Amino acid sequence: MSGRRNSIWIVDFILLSSPHIYYICGMSTEKAIVMSGIRPTGYLHLGNYFGAVRNYVKLQEEYTCYFMVADLHALTTHPDTKELKTNVHRVIAENIACGIDTDKAALYCQSHVRETSELYLYLNMLAYLGELEKTTTFKDKARMQPDNINAGLLTYPVLQAADIILHRAIYVPVGKDQEQHLEMARNFVKRFNHRYGEVFPEPIAYNFGDDLVKVPSLDGTGKMSKSENQLATLYLADDDELIRKKVMKAKTDGGPTENNSPKPDYIENIFQLMRLVSSDETISSFESAYNNCTIRYGDMKKQLAEDMVKFIAPIRERAASIQHDEAYLQKIMKQGAEKANESASKTMSLVREAMGLVY
Numbered sequence: 001m002s003g004r005r006n007s008i009w010i011v012d013f014i015l016l017s018s019p020h021i022y023y024i025c026g027m028s029t030e031k032a033i034v035m036s037g038i039r040p041t042g043y044l045h046l047g048n049y050f051g052a053v054r055n056y057v058k059l060q061e062e063y064t065c066y067f068m069v070a071d072l073h074a075l076t077t078h079p080d081t082k083e084l085k086t087n088v089h090r091v092i093a094e095n096i097a098c099g100i101d102t103d104k105a106a107l108y109c110q111s112h113v114r115e116t117s118e119l120y121l122y123l124n125m126l127a128y129l130g131e132l133e134k135t136t137t138f139k140d141k142a143r144m145q146p147d148n149i150n151a152g153l154l155t156y157p158v159l160q161a162a163d164i165i166l167h168r169a170i171y172v173p174v175g176k177d178q179e180q181h182l183e184m185a186r187n188f189v190k191r192f193n194h195r196y197g198e199v200f201p202e203p204i205a206y207n208f209g210d211d212l213v214k215v216p217s218l219d220g221t222g223k224m225s226k227s228e229n230q231l232a233t234l235y236l237a238d239d240d241e242l243i244r245k246k247v248m249k250a251k252t253d254g255g256p257t258e259n260n261s262p263k264p265d266y267i268e269n270i271f272q273l274m275r276l277v278s279s280d281e282t283i284s285s286f287e288s289a290y291n292n293c294t295i296r297y298g299d300m301k302k303q304l305a306e307d308m309v310k311f312i313a314p315i316r317e318r319a320a321s322i323q324h325d326e327a328y329l330q331k332i333m334k335q336g337a338e339k340a341n342e343s344a345s346k347t348m349s350l351v352r353e354a355m356g357l358v359y
């Protein structure tokens with residue numbers, strides 16, 4: 001292993017164990033790197049916000065951040081590209097509306113960084129059919145689109161690993177549903193480093209709280225999602241009336257009949273949503289009412305709906321004010337791609353050298 005690579009690895013190791021250390025023994029090091037992405041397959045929703053974007057906004061203050069719109073990943077399930085441009089622009093606008101500061105973080109489009117595809121190709125040689133076929137998201141999507149089980153769908157986690165390690169990122173802010181993809185990315189990194197020398201640090205899924213977040217859907221089944229069960233998902237673009245309508249439809253029952261009884265899942269989900277947007281006082285008053293069997297779910301849902309409206313409306317309005325400003329969005333994507341390309345080309349020089357592809 002070259003001395004240079006060795007020293008990069010030591011710095012990474014120290015950063016990983018103590019991400020806030022930027023100066024080690026008087027030697028300046030670079031900030032730890034953060035990377036994440038969102039597919040442009042529909043409107044962003046509360047799950048995308050609380051699972052991912054909320055963390056992006058915090059992380060951009062302290063780390064070198066790369067956030068992108070995963071248009072290539074979208075092709076694995078949405079081969080029709082008629083809506084793609086509008087969707088990419090909207091996701092960029094929604095990220096900005098949620099608080100991404102494009103002077104701090106690189107905000108770009110995946111296909112604008114061509115080296116992603118090169119690294120994806122190399123990593124494909126280190127990914128095995130058996131593990132790809134066992135991936136939960138592959139099995140789910142293959143079930144949902146039996147007529148289009150394409151190779152891109154199978155190697156989806158490989159492309160995701162390429163996105164992340166292209167910037168040699170350590171922290172990947174994502175929701176709970178991405179945990180397995182991150183585990184696979186670490187496996188690909190281990191195999192690459194073992195075979196070709198230590199080039200990449202191992203990335204980890206990141207959340208500011210303890211556990212990764214899963215924002216539940218309003219119908220008591222599964223999670224909020226961009227394309228499934230749209231009436232059970234709160235989108236950041238929903239208007240006030242639609243938010244109220246969706247929340248009021250959330251599944252409840254006649255209420256508890258014994259003090260301090262456990263909550264059924266669909267009731268716990270409503271409390272969980274309340275914990276995201278309501279004040280501590282509001283939450284504890286409904287908790288007590290549940291525990292002493294005086295809770296009125298109609299009142300609880302009305303309160304939740306109003307707190308959701310208060311939370312979502314400013315984001316919706318900010319996004320609406322920029323999402324049709326093509327010149328502005330293109331300028332942002334260009335600026336983001338420049339930063340991302342600079343980082344990608346540095347990594348790919350290391351990769352080609354390590355793999356012996358320099359003749």
Ligand code: TYM
Nearest residue numbers: 036037038039047048051052070174175213214215223224
């Ligand atoms: P995507 O577009 O499905 O979701 C974007 C982000 O939102 C999170 N998320 C949720 N978090 C909590 N509760 C929910 N109900 C919920 N629904 C979605 C996801 O965990 C994700 O963080 N494969 C990725 C996109 C991607 C990527 C990457 C992510 C491509 N390359 C590199 C990280 C790093 C995806 O499909 O996300």
